Amino acid sequence: MVERAMALGREAESMIRALALISAEEGHLTRLYLTPEHRLAADLVRRWMAEAGLDVSEDALGTVRGRLAPESGGRNSVQRLLIGSHIDTVIDAGAYDGALGVIAGILAVREVIKKHGRMPFGIDVLAFGDEEGSRFPATLLCSQAVAGRFDPASLQVESVDGVKLEDALRAYGKDPAEIPAAAYEPGEAVAYVELHIEQGPVLEQADEALGVVTAIASQSRHSVTVVGEAGHAGTVPMNLRRDALAAAAEVALAVETLAQRNADDFMVATIGKLSLSPGASNVIPARVVFTVDLRSQTDARRIEAMNWLREEILAIARRRRVTAWIERTHEAVARPCDPALQAGFATTIGRHGGKSAIHLPSGAGHDGQAVGAMCPIGMLFVRCRGGISHNPAEFTSVRDMGLAVAAMIKFIEGFDPARLGRLRRADD
Numbered sequence: 001m002v003e004r005a006m007a008l009g010r011e012a013e014s015m016i017r018a019l020a021l022i023s024a025e026e027g028h029l030t031r032l033y034l035t036p037e038h039r040l041a042a043d044l045v046r047r048w049m050a051e052a053g054l055d056v057s058e059d060a061l062g063t064v065r066g067r068l069a070p071e072s073g074g075r076n077s078v079q080r081l082l083i084g085s086h087i088d089t090v091i092d093a094g095a096y097d098g099a100l101g102v103i104a105g106i107l108a109v110r111e112v113i114k115k116h117g118r119m120p121f122g123i124d125v126l127a128f129g130d131e132e133g134s135r136f137p138a139t140l141l142c143s144q145a146v147a148g149r150f151d152p153a154s155l156q157v158e159s160v161d162g163v164k165l166e167d168a169l170r171a172y173g174k175d176p177a178e179i180p181a182a183a184y185e186p187g188e189a190v191a192y193v194e195l196h197i198e199q200g201p202v203l204e205q206a207d208e209a210l211g212v213v214t215a216i217a218s219q220s221r222h223s224v225t226v227v228g229e230a231g232h233a234g235t236v237p238m239n240l241r242r243d244a245l246a247a248a249a250e251v252a253l254a255v256e257t258l259a260q261r262n263a264d265d266f267m268v269a270t271i272g273k274l275s276l277s278p279g280a281s282n283v284i285p286a287r288v289v290f291t292v293d294l295r296s297q298t299d300a301r302r303i304e305a306m307n308w309l310r311e312e313i314l315a316i317a318r319r320r321r322v323t324a325w326i327e328r329t330h331e332a333v334a335r336p337c338d339p340a341l342q343a344g345f346a347t348t349i350g351r352h353g354g355k356s357a358i359h360l361p362s363g364a365g366h367d368g369q370a371v372g373a374m375c376p377i378g379m380l381f382v383r384c385r386g387g388i389s390h391n392p393a394e395f396t397s398v399r400d401m402g403l404a405v406a407a408m409i410k411f412i413e414g415f416d417p418a419r420l421g422r423l424r425r426a427d428d
């Protein structure tokens with residue numbers, strides 16, 4: 001069994017390497033939504049899905065779908081288990097975030113086909129194109145569409161390179177009018193599961209390869225603009241300045257303090273992007289635009305914190321005689337993982353490792369947050385070295401990937417939509 005898992009892990013590793021070569025920058029991995037690199041990666045994934053025995057299609061937002069039909073006359077013939085993750089990356093990314101979930105889904109279903117042919121339920125493997133939100137100030141667009149929750153207003157958002165989503169879609173060969181057809185029919189998708197690297201240190205510290213996710217954190221992203229006044233760096237006395245960067249710096253510390261004060265709800269806050277203008281060493285900054293990414297385990301705490309921050313930003317602006325405003329660019333609610341799906345993954349892990357499975361929350365966002373508006377979701381985490389992610393040093397071992405794919409195979413083999421419904425009703 002361990003031999004078989006190792007072989008699957010080696011296969012996963014070579015597929016990870018092949019995908020990681022598809023990048024906008026040589027020597028670094030950057031693969032943004034609806035770019036030529038996205039196209040190449042989607043084509044490679046399409047090929048892998050077809051080789052695994054899946055029927056491949058692509059929807060109007062570029063999500064690649066590999067479908068295994070249910071066995072004919074199957075009791076649950078219109079019900080599908082969805083397995084997905086994403087093929088876009090952050091800028092200068094690691095190779096495993098998202099990619100591993102897609103690859104593991106393909107490998108697991110391929111093995112299930114080899115062993116069983118079809119299952120009583122259908123299976124779709126999904127490769128989403130926009131989980132990171134690194135190109136457009138919106139994210140989970142693809143997964144919102146499959147859940148029938150795509151907001152047409154998103155078509156107007158502009159990318160970092162000044163392209164409207166609508167135009168980028170057309171340039172990618174897609175028709176935005178077809179987006180509603182990406183959604184599953186009510187009742188068709190019975191569950192969505194995703195395998196993902198942990199992106200944190202908990203599993204490594206516990207010396208466990210795999211863990212069961214209990215919930216995905218609540219998250220919102222914002223754009224803050226501070227406008228002061230440009231001036232001569234040599235002549236304007238400090239007390240007469242309206243320095244937009246100094247104001248932004250005070251906001252940055254308020255953001256940090258806010259998260260520290262709410263640590264009991266696992267709140268984290270990050271300013272990951274900042275630009276200032278005019279941007280010269282001898283000119284006082286007149287305008288600063290920066291992002292605030294805020295996450296917490298509960299929606300209420302996050303919303304309360306954001307309200308406090310909004311007031312604080314306005315107070316800082318008043319004190320410093322600058323103008324400031326804040327716009328929300330993305331929001332994903334906290335999404336608990338379904339107890340029956342958690343139990344399914346825990347049983348599978350138990351079979352492999354012997355010990356009882358670790359349960360842990362996810363601070364990172366995932367497509368399941370959007371898909372969870374349509375059907376129950378579950379996630380399986382895989383250990384990654386040092387808990388490092390969104391960093392080229394991201395690493396998961398061949399062995400751990402093999403165990404993860406083997407666990408996904410067992411999960412699919414043990415999956416029963418009827419049991420899922422019963423367990424959920426018992427829990428309601």
Ligand code: GLV
Pocket residue numbers: 131132363364365366
């Ligand atoms: C996705 O990786 C996120 O930022 O949570």
Ligand code: MN
Pocket residue numbers: 086097098131196365366
């Ligand atoms: Mn991810």
Ligand code: MN
Pocket residue numbers: 090097132390
């Ligand atoms: Mn990520």
